[in-house]
Amino acid sequence: MILTVTLNAALDVTWDVESLRPRASHRVDAVHERAGGKGINVARVLTFLGHTPVATGLVAGATGRVIRDGLRTAQIPDAFLEVAGDSRRTLAVVSRDDGDATIFNGRGPHVDRDAWELFSRHFAGLLDGVGVVVLSGSTPPGLPPDAYAQLIRTASAAGAFTVLDTSGPALLHALSARPDVIKPNAAEITAATGCEDVAEAAAVLRARGARTVVASAGPEGLYAITPEGTWRAAPPERLSGNPTGAGDACVAAVAAGLADRSAWPHILRAAVALSAAAVPCPVAGDVDAAVYRRFLTEVLVEPLDAPC
Structure with missing residues (x-):
């Protein structure tokens, strides 16, 4: 079984606009609203792949109840823990003229x-029979800087593989717990290491504790x-659309x-094909099945010499 962890669950709102212009009024052509946060998006894609993931993490208040309603609608088993306050909302403004997305993330x-x-004990109690734990996204205010490191150690002690998709201090603190896989994108890996070269940066993060580094370079694919x-x-070609769900699809693969x-x-x-299949979809967590099947036979995977 796969357990996904979303410590900072969100109600994801996506606005589609013709183009995005600073300091201008915009007409929103379509609005999409659904339960989100990176781990929940991963769970949606895992469901597409035929797995039955369990989703856990933290939710709060009225927005948290909407998030849990969304999980029930998506038939994703819900093991979230409620805390005080109100869960965040995120806003993605997707511009059709260039396919880019501008993201606003609540804290x-x-x-x-x-x-x-309480959540740490709750998490430990969910690990029986779990083979893979996915830990995704930001952490809400108040958590210790090594929150992910704590969860990774607990999951590893229970015999589960751990996959971490986060950035900044949360990523750096987690490396000491030796996650099995981390998946930074190009900007995140540069910020974490100071290295512009993806191969060099990946080697640095492995030396700091990550067992495997899967670095995303957007339309250029994965290293x-x-x-x-x-x-x-x-990938065999570049697709236009909304790229916000591509990283979560990669983690699911x-x-x-x-x-x-x-x-x-x-x-x-599979990770490149699934990432590409997320781009034509208007909201994160969805994939285009036809694109996935086509790319799965066309993605080029080539071995490289390990960086020095």
């Missing part, structure tokens, strides 16, 4: 020490450095591959 409710200790080898996986004990070249091929 989320303040989580005190007692609530965090992965693993204990079994180093690869680059590239990695988690599914680990659960199925697949080889890394197969995992990376």
Whole structure:
């Protein structure tokens, strides 16, 4: 079983506009609203892949209740813990003329020490029979800087693979817990290491504790450095649309591959295909099945020499 963790769950709102212009009025052509946060998006994609993930994390207040209603509608098993306050909302403004998205992320409710200790015990109680734990997204205010490191150690002690998709201090603190996979994008890996070169930056993060680094370079594909080898996986073409869900789709493919004990070249091929299949969809967490099937046979995965 796969368990997804979203510590800072959100109600995701997506606005479609013709183009986005600073200091101008805009007509919104379509509005999409759904339960989100990166781990929930991962759970949606895992469901598409035929898995039955359990979603956990923290929700709060009236917005939290809407998020949980969304999980029930999506038939995703809900193991969230309620805390005080109100869950955040995110806003993605997607411009059709260039396919770019501008994101506004709320901070989320303040989580005190007692609530965090309660969740830590709750999380440990969910791990029986779990093969892969996915930990995704930002952390809400109040959590300790090593919150993800704590959860990774607990999951690893229970025998589960851990996949981490976060950034900034949360990522750097988590490396000491030796997550099995981290998935930074190009901006995140540069910010974490100061290295502009993705291969060099990935090697730095492996040296700091990550067992495998799968670095996303957007439309250029993925670079992965693993204990079994180093690869680059590239899509056959670039698609236009909303890129906000591509990273979550990539994480879902990695988690599914680990659960199925697949080889890394197969995992990376599926990750690139699934990431690309998310781009034509208006909201994160959805994928285009036809694009996924087509790209799955066309993604190029090539072995590389490991960086020095």
